[in-house]
Amino acid sequence: MLQFDELSYWEKTALTEEIDYAIVGGGIVGIATALRLRELYPDAKIVILERGYISTGASTKNxxxxxxxxxxxxxxxxxxxxxTAVWSTVEMRWRGLQRLRERFPDTVIDLKxxxxxxxxxxxxxxxxxxxxxxxHHFNTEIERITGFSSCFSYDTSISEKAGFNGIDGGFHNKLEGEINTAKLLAxxxxxxxxxxVICLFGVEVKGIQPGETEVLIDTNFGTLKTGKLAVTVNGFAQKLLNDQRIQPARAQVIVTSKIPGFELPGTFHYQQGYYYFRSIDNRLLLGGGRNLDIKGETTTNFExxxxxxxxxxxxxxxxxxxxxxxxIEYKWSGIMGVGAEKKPLIERIHTNVGIGVRMGxxxxxxxxxxGEELAGLLK
Structure with missing residues (x-):
């Protein structure tokens, strides 16, 4: 492949020169950052740099x-x-879901x-x-955050309804649901x-060099310059930034063969959320088990x-x-970003560099x- 300095005049002027805002990572956070920056700065050149041919991380591997x-x-x-930290994080998650629904109709992203x-x-x-x-206390806090009362209840009938074995019941959350993240990305x-917004795929950022007026971005195709830089690569941010507050966490997922007539009434968590499953297209989708090998799953290797x-x-x-x-007909893994705290890291780490990582x-x-809060930092 051609290096950036080998591109034509047309390509350089349209895509890689005089970049106002560059975003490392083309997943959910990176896209939200770009869209908010476009709202704030209608005439800016905004470029997303994504190392994969599609978003590589967890955005569509969950x-x-x-x-x-x-x-x-x-x-x-x-x-x-x-x-206070627990409920502020829950509030961020709730507000994030509402912002997602404001931007995309439920039917477009199969949100149920x-x-x-x-x-x-x-x-x-x-x-x-x-x-x-x-x-009861949780319901009070959730009503304060969402405006909806009686979010949680204990359901003793779910095991019989769903045909589970060895399950006493389940705490039902009436405000959660499911989404098709591939349709969200599309x-x-x-x-x-x-x-x-310009998206350059296959561009792996290997390092950044912040300066007083610009940031140099070292990639597999050479160096780019930008006025401001946003880093949104979540679990991969530790390696790029050498920031130990962020740890990669691999999540493994499988999907079964088709089961005629199979459909679950919603989504399910098990063992404090370390396992999770739902139905999709008459199949069972199941993920988790990271707690069996926390050390081994603290990795950026997809396997x-x-x-x-x-x-x-x-x-x-x-x-x-x-x-x-x-x-089992499908299996894959995705890389999340976690840390000692569950609240995401949204901060300016240099005059011209901001990060939005550690989604937990x-x-x-x-x-x-x-993404939207990160965009607000990059003034």
């Missing part, structure tokens, strides 16, 4: 959940985090707010009374084209491992579809808001 917090996850977070269930196994039944007590790319795939298959046969024979596995919900 399970397609539109969620902001389950009962067991919130209870666990409150043991480790300041309560059909509810979620945080499943409790028979062996965990003893935890239900204490969690139910906390649930709709986003159409909007980028319509608003004149599936025998340990975790076997655990997902066991969950299918023992809990989710105990009476059905299915095979909630990029679908929170990404739009993170």
């Amino acid at each position: 399970a397609g959940f539109a969620c902001f917090g389950s009962v067991t996850e919130l209870a666990d977070d409150l043991k480790k985090m300041d309560e 707010l059909n509810g979620s269930w945080d499943l409790i196994s028979v062996n965990e039944r003893k935890t239900v009374p204490e969690l139910s007590e906390q649930m 709709a986003s790319n159409l909007l980028l084209a319509k608003t004149g 599936n491992t025998t340990l975790i795939i076997n655990s997902l298959e066991a969950l299918i046969h023992e809990v989710i579809l105990p009476e059905k024979k299915v095979t 596995g909630m990029g679908v919900a929170i990404g739009s808001l993170v």
